[in-house]
Amino acid sequence: MKTYISALLIGLAFVACKSEPKQEEVTVETPKEIAPVNDEMLETAIIYEANIRQYSNEGTFNAFTKDIPELKQLGVKVIWLMPIFPISETKRKATGGDFASLIEDEAEREKMLGSYYAVSDFTEVNPEFGTKEDFRALLKTAHDNDMYVILDWVPNHTGWDHVWIKNHPEFYTKNAKGEITDPLNEDGEPVGWADVADLDYSNENLRNEMISDMKYWLSEEGVDGFRCDVAGSVPLDFWEQAIPQLRDTKDVFMLAEAWEPELLKANLFDMAYAWDGHHMMNAIASGEKDASAFKDYISKVETDYEDNDILMNFVTNHDENSWNGTIKERMGSNASAMTALSYTMPGMPLIYSGQEYDLDHRLKFFEKDSIPKTKANMWPLLEKLGQLKTENKALHGGKDAATISILETSKPNAIIAFKREKAEDQLVYLANVSNNPITFTVQLEGVYVDEMTGKEITLAKDQEHTLKGNQYVIYTNK
Template identity: 60%
Template sequence: MQNLQYIMLTCFLCMFSCKEQPKNETVEMQQTLESISPITDAVLESAVIYEANIRQYSAEGSFNAFTRDIPKLKDLGVKIIWLMPIFPISEVKRKAYGDLMVEDIEDPKEREKYLGSYYAVSDFRKINPEFGSIEDFRRLLDTAHEHDIYVILDWVPNHTGWDHTWITEHPDFYTKNAKGEITDPLKEDGTSVGWEDVADLDYSNKEMRQAMIADMMYWVKEEGVDGFRCDMAGMVPTDFWADAIPRLRAEKDIFMLAEADKPELTRDNMFEMAYGWEAHHLLNAIAKGEKNAKHFNEYMQNSAEKWVGGGFLMNFLTNHDENSWAGTVKERMGDASEAMLALTYCMPGMPLIYSGQEYDLDHRLKFFEKDSIPKKKGEVWPLLEKLGQLKNESPALAGAKAPASYEKIETPREENIIAFRRKNENSELIYLCNTGPDKVEFTLSLTGKYKDYMSGTEVDLQGNNTYQLGAWDYRILLKM
């Protein structure tokens, strides 16, 4: 951490401005330098992360519309905003829908409505004019920092769009086929991944690696972003991250999220957090009745072994991919939705909110064209507000590099009931959940006085008393 250098620089500039500047200018200088402290491990322990889909967040789809709502996100416990790619989108081979490209559509008016994939970047150092200007982006960043919220950019290191300047200026930066032609990303067997709208980067090219690091450094050094969520991080060689991330951190303390489920990416000063894909798919399967509480307990045991000495996981019910392609939370989880959401906050890791989730989003957002989320608070907002407060304030939910302990609680209904306890310092939390559509009775060999966090009522556990949970019912108990 570079806190000492930061404090010394701030003190020096403040002393200088006190001598040379009018009083009001001194205050302005201090506010600029001290808008937000560098991100720390302690922040990550209690953080909620929010994925912002700028295009679909509002009717106008702009930075400014999102910026106006940043203070509201703080009410949900959000400490980190992840912005989906904010860069210009390639026009060459721009995706419309399915396998159809925009250039294949004859009607010019019809072509206009297809905006392409955020992940087909044409320039890593510019702003997508669809969202606004660089000044608008800076205003967003400043507003987030004023509310003690960090901002990370969605970075796309595996490929570029087909009209990126590197295509013509540095064709050697890209993967080639037997004919010497630049290709889209390929599987190990040489067949296409299915992303025909992007060109695959060749990481055996050392010059390309340096150019990629330089572009990332620009956003850290010149614009002051707080880190990156790296798209398809596991498709990029690990040794690239081992080189790039420490160099970025030498400039500023940043937070790194890998879209991957690989523990090796979270070691040796690389990514702090990875995707909890396995847990996500498991919770979907539990909600559908395909798996049960026993499988969750097995996952938690295996996960503890898999990630020992590594990083921590992002827990989520939905994100931009899941919502658009796999279905809404209600489609996939139905009556289990609330219990599974609460579980993502109570299990170790960091919970994610995706744009619209807080407003009960119940339709699949279009991916390549304009759409919009609802903006009326319903059932989910107050739930997220309450869970966010718990995550922010309870040491028992520390979930990052110094997580609270996790202990499975034995019940005679192992296949039906998820039951665990988390402890940290003098804080203790118990999560109980019935993972099925029928009422369940069970005993708990626990004693003590607790508060039901969601209802506020007192609960007196007395050894082997019988307890009941209705269909998909859950309890969050705090030790009194």
Template identity: 60%
Template sequence: MKKTILLALTLTAFISCKDDKKTESATTAKTETLAPITDATAENAVIYEANIRQYSPEGTFNAFTKDIPELKKLGVKIIWLMPIYPISMKNRKATGELSVEDIKDPKEKAKYLGSAYAISDYTAINPDYGTKEDFRNLVKTAHENGMYVILDWVANHTGWDHKWITEHPEYYQKNAKGEVTDPLNPETGKSWGWTDVAHLDYANKELHKAMENEMLYWIKEENIDGFRCDVADNVPAEFWQKAIPQLRKAKPVFMLMESNKNYLLKDGLFDMGYGWEAHHVMNDINKGTKTVKDLNNVFDKIAKEYEKNDIFMNFTSNHDENSWNGTEYERMGDGVEAFTALTYLMPGMPLIYTGQEYDLKHRLKFFEKDSIPKAKAKMFPIYEKLGELKNNNSALNGGKNAASFKRLATSNDINVLAFEREKENQKVLFIGNLSKKDQQFTAPIEGTFTNYMTGEKITLAKDQKFNFKPWQYYILVK
């Protein structure tokens, strides 16, 4: 009997010890290795959009996680993960106008993985990418390397397999027959073509709380640092006005919106919007349909219509542009490097999309498995050098307390862009020939500078003539 009691006590102590270790392990997993994100983070950050499916041949969290130290070399401080959730099977997109239901050959059907934006469960992980433990390791590794992780959030619609379709059909928009619909253009009533998703209806106030709770899960349970919100202006502002303050009560978060609507940047809602207008003008300058004058008009419009603490994400590519409109090399031709430099020098935060650092020159498949090249060529050292300048020179601060931005008039403002940024006794100038032809011009710049990209010293006299080749640019550091 004594032996039995002794054995029982020993087993109890052993189990208790194991439980303590579990608790200790869980606590350790939650331990912060990085201070919560602040406004100061956005001042000198580079953001990286990670397409997990296409980043590696494996298409997994683990394959991406091992490369996080490489992103650190590029000055990346925020990692934006494209949707990591399970993808709906029903109405899954295949190719063209076809869905998987239209394809009969099993082998052909199997290769179509669907859109990451057709989500069947907001709080689960796409098993193709790995497990929740793999995801947690990604977040932990990012934090250990001084990077924050934000998740792509799709509040406008769900996949057709989402449990809300059957459990809460009142959460969805419906047609005259009472059937749940895919998203419709409010002006025409016609489908946008996103037939693989079901449109949520925010007239139902219970949906607001349900969606907010799904977002809070990732902050409270998985320690993420914010969200990039898909088609944010297609969701009523009322939802964001309720939800974002609740998210920030749980933890400081960084909120990026796929929109440039100024009303969503006000009153502590979103931190950053898309710099769509500047991006489109850059594309059009290469086409020859617009000039530097149009880009200057964008800068003027931003100064007039937005507040000083509004932040824009500057980019030469992203997942939509790459897959649907072409790589930056298709859209911007030989101007890619100059426009890339511009995204770092102009006010805002520069974006690197998966593969750009490796000179990706093909359109990544959207509904199928694909992969990027992983050999360092021309662009990796350029991104590395630009990232170092962005991270360390306060004259390129682009957040809520941004450095000054002053345009410099040249004798050839149609083709040549010149401006200076300044803060805390630091000054950086950009001069670029944004055209396909040689350009001669003068600019009101004098003094001795370092040409940042080459390291050479340059002394400029008043009214000196410049002769720039097509797409030639200077980054001058005082």
């Protein structure tokens, strides 16, 4: 949109007016307005988890911002920023799990930057990443490229430097001695997050302060929603109180780091984690379970969730990469098949920083590290899958998702086979998750296009197919 400004010079005298040249009309570009978060966008969306610290050698907002137009090539529609807030110094975690303050060597101690999830201020940005102006430039660039930005919000706890520790100790969980505690399990034993202090949601003033801080980022900074850390550990009635107020502020996208179906009801969260789906893919890829586990998973999803619930599918994320292993470590030769599965099964696929560049090491969590930036095998695969996800209705995965039908095969323990359909579009996924070539029949017929090769194929009922070990194909109807 363009704004036209006419500048008029006003003189103090007639002669002055006659002598002053008239200024010409000036055209000023105003920032592009992005459409509000909407159901249509969610059908085709791909979400990208940005680890600002590790994304670049600089580890800054500005370094990430430069690459946002590149992410558009992958079909990314939502950027989830890992926590961008200042990190507490007190009880700051170091590699290995100890507190950084216990490291005697000053140079080594300075390397320990702590956990993003030990927040000291919910309304400021981590100076490690840049300034708030830098963040605003990131947000504008995302919006200019038709991408939404959600912040990783940490509602369950704060760092030990947070202003609430001093000014509002009543906001925190206390032990029998009246001391603020770190998060505890139901049996009273520590969860293992000693670098953070547990919040007590029985305090109504805490709830109001938390909601106010979330509203700030919506109304003052223009972000588009939140990914809420350990959302299931926060009382459900807090979300019932908070999310309607957030939605009254603007249209938002809400992602829960949780699996509980109740968090998706009554217009609360838009999407939850497909934890069961992730564990299923790990188990099949490693040989712990066979291909039939996929059919069992789809049946469980259809039982546990409603038709308009959205689950986030992922082969990696910040926790999985740092603590449980790289995609290659966990999925081996089935890594590509599982990546394609995360795009083709119902839900919204996630790309984690570095995945697009074949990241093959565990990123350090409490100190500086970086991802590779060379496009090799994964970039063209994600680009192709992104094109399918955004253009083919059979991969709609939002509140009006395409249907899924399990296809019967003669080798159900080795072959994952299903069809997705919506309107005129059909998509078929077949994968041999074993390490050996498999010949099988599948109840499928018609004329299709092999999306990986571009070749047209005609399939007949009871026709034999052969897939190499760990090979997959994606067919779409003509």
